[in-house]
Amino acid sequence: MNDLRDLYQQIIIDHSQHPHNFCPLEQASHKKEGFNPLCGDKITLYVNEKSGLITDICFQGAGCAISTASASLMTDAIKNKTIEEALEVFTEFQKLITTGKADHPEKLGKLSVLAGVVEFPMRIKCATLPWHTLKAVLTKDQNIISSE
Numbered sequence: 001m002n003d004l005r006d007l008y009q010q011i012i013i014d015h016s017q018h019p020h021n022f023c024p025l026e027q028a029s030h031k032k033e034g035f036n037p038l039c040g041d042k043i044t045l046y047v048n049e050k051s052g053l054i055t056d057i058c059f060q061g062a063g064c065a066i067s068t069a070s071a072s073l074m075t076d077a078i079k080n081k082t083i084e085e086a087l088e089v090f091t092e093f094q095k096l097i098t099t100g101k102a103d104h105p106e107k108l109g110k111l112s113v114l115a116g117v118v119e120f121p122m123r124i125k126c127a128t129l130p131w132h133t134l135k136a137v138l139t140k141d142q143n144i145i146s147s148e
């Protein structure tokens with residue numbers, strides 16, 4: 001168990017130090033900013049969506065290791081998924097980090113490395129910030145997103 005935890009921790013550190021899809025997306029069809037006032041995490045999410053399919057997704061911003069790793073893992077996980085599939089993954093992810101257990105862990109893939117967040121309630125909003133921002137993009141919420 002300890003080995004698995006170390007491995008998960010290493011993956012989170014890797015993603016926070018070398019985030020994937022960390023760049024602006026010039027031709028993005030959607031752009032959204034999110035903010036977590038509890039920790040100070042800021043994210044700008046760029047999404048290209050075509051006929052309900054997320055064809056490309058990138059992010060920029062400054063945040064703690066958990067929010068950056070979560071955004072990095074999220075962009076990897078939902079690229080080339082439909083909006084419906086992406087929202088399903090969010091539901092599972094939220095369940096995992098708030099209860100420690102997902103109903104359909106097979107939908108989460110690498111995102112399950114963040115399962116340990118359940119032990120740090122202060123960090124849950126860091127981990128969900130990218131997802132709340134994504135949800136606002138996909139459901140076309142016009143407000144600036146705060147995960148508070």
Ligand code: ZN
Pocket residue numbers: 036039040041063064065066067126
């Ligand atoms: Zn944070």
